[in-house]
Amino acid sequence: xxxxxxxxxxxxxxxxxxxxxxxxxxxxxxxxxxxxxxxxxxxxxxxxxxxxxxxxxxxxxxxxxxxxxxxxxxxxxxxxxxxxxxxxxxxxxxxxxxxxxxxxxxxxxxxxxxxxxxxxxxxxxxxxxxxxxxxxxxxxxxxxxxxxxxxxxxxxxxxxxxxxxxxxxxxxxxxxxxxxxxxxxxxxxxxxxxxxxxxxxxxxxxxxxxxxxxxxxxxxxxxxxxxxxxxxxxxxxxxxxxxxxxxxxxxxxxxxxxxxxxxxxxxxxxxxxxxxxxxxxxxxxxxxxxxxxxxxxxxxxxxxxxxxxxxxxxxxxxxxxxxxxxxxxxxxxxxxxxxxxxxxxxxxxxxxxxxxxxxxxxxxxxxxxxxxxxxxxxxxxxxxxxxxxxxxxxxx
Numbered sequence: 001x002x003x004x005x006x007x008x009x010x011x012x013x014x015x016x017x018x019x020x021x022x023x024x025x026x027x028x029x030x031x032x033x034x035x036x037x038x039x040x041x042x043x044x045x046x047x048x049x050x051x052x053x054x055x056x057x058x059x060x061x062x063x064x065x066x067x068x069x070x071x072x073x074x075x076x077x078x079x080x081x082x083x084x085x086x087x088x089x090x091x092x093x094x095x096x097x098x099x100x101x102x103x104x105x106x107x108x109x110x111x112x113x114x115x116x117x118x119x120x121x122x123x124x125x126x127x128x129x130x131x132x133x134x135x136x137x138x139x140x141x142x143x144x145x146x147x148x149x150x151x152x153x154x155x156x157x158x159x160x161x162x163x164x165x166x167x168x169x170x171x172x173x174x175x176x177x178x179x180x181x182x183x184x185x186x187x188x189x190x191x192x193x194x195x196x197x198x199x200x201x202x203x204x205x206x207x208x209x210x211x212x213x214x215x216x217x218x219x220x221x222x223x224x225x226x227x228x229x230x231x232x233x234x235x236x237x238x239x240x241x242x243x244x245x246x247x248x249x250x251x252x253x254x255x256x257x258x259x260x261x262x263x264x265x266x267x268x269x270x271x272x273x274x275x276x277x278x279x280x281x282x283x284x285x286x287x288x289x290x291x292x293x294x295x296x297x298x299x300x301x302x303x304x305x306x307x308x309x310x311x312x313x314x315x316x317x318x319x320x321x322x323x324x325x326x327x328x329x330x331x332x333x334x335x336x337x338x339x340x341x342x343x344x345x346x347x348x349x350x351x352x353x354x355x356x357x358x359x360x361x362x363x364x365x366x367x368x369x370x371x372x373x374x375x376x377x378x379x380x381x382x383x384x385x386x387x388x389x390x391x392x393x394x395x396x
Contacts, residue, residue: 177317
């Protein structure tokens with residue numbers, strides 16, 4: 001029998017999606033499952049975006065430009081300008097989701113066996129993107145006791161080798177919800193300039209920041225024009241995960257020209273999804289104000305409830321809609337399966353994301369889970385109650 005590739009064999013499973021068969025079986029067994037495992041907002045997509053697809057006047061669903069339609073990119077640049085980020089439409093390539101933007105970035109700046117430093121825990125698919133690109137992740141661990149703040153710059157610097165090509169952050173963070181401060185961004189700027197590295201920032205949760213704190217983009221740091229690459233997406237901002245539209249943004253003309261070649265190889269981003277995403281840019285700011293108010297209420301209720309459970313430690317997020325909780329267990333992978341296969345509380349159970357998959361360091365995060373607070377407050381509190389009861393009877 002022909003063999004699959006070593007790259008394919010080593011491609012990691014998604015810690016978010018690998019438990020889906022267990023959840024489906026739990027549902028077939030008659031259990032109600034509260035899904036805390038995936039960042040699929042229950043917030044309605046702006047009507048203006050949905051209507052744009054319904055009323056389009058296209059006769060042919062044709063290719064668009066490989067970098068995305070010019071009119072859409074001009075409007076994206078206007079969006080950034082409204083957020084005090086000065087870029088031109090020529091600095092933007094529209095991609096099939098933020099995932100493709102990151103793959104284009106990796107392909108444009110790194111070769112096989114090059115290294116990228118990432119604070120962990122990090123978005124689990126960074127492991128997959130790196131494996132697919134032949135790139136090695138070099139992790140620097142952030143800690144729950146520090147609320148997952150940026151590790152000391154000295155920890156980054158001692159990991160830099162002649163193979164290091166970039167540092168990658170997610171801001172605000174998935175899975176931690178941590179929001180990097182302007183001072184932390186400037187420390188990273190000093191470091192990448194000193195060592196001639198790229199700084200990649202996944203900023204897809206930019207609109208979701210709380211407690212009066214302002215988001216500071218790496219594109220706002222003037223010293224980083226040649227070093228900064230931003231990954232962005234409509235998925236979470238407008239609750240349009242299924243549109244699969246993202247962007248790669250950089251003022252470095254060589255980066256954009258190189259990424260464009262990858263974009264040309266896959267022809268173009270989806271046409272109807274660009275129509276919806278362009279329309280979504282007209283969403284009023286009141287939409288985000290209402291959504292942020294909702295997420296703050298959910299966050300506060302969730303954190304308060306989790307902190308009441310004996311043996312549970314939780315970091316308080318300042319952005320996005322995730323948190324990491326440390327549980328009094330040995331292996332959250334086993335615990336997550338047990339919740340779906342063997343436990344119910346009044347015929348209800350929960351699906352969580354084991355946090356070890358958000359690390360690349362073996363053996364780290366085994367007793368942690370990621371919770372996405374994308375359910376209504378009442379459902380979140382019910383889910384936490386189920387977790388509390390489960391921990392009373394679970395045995396490692």
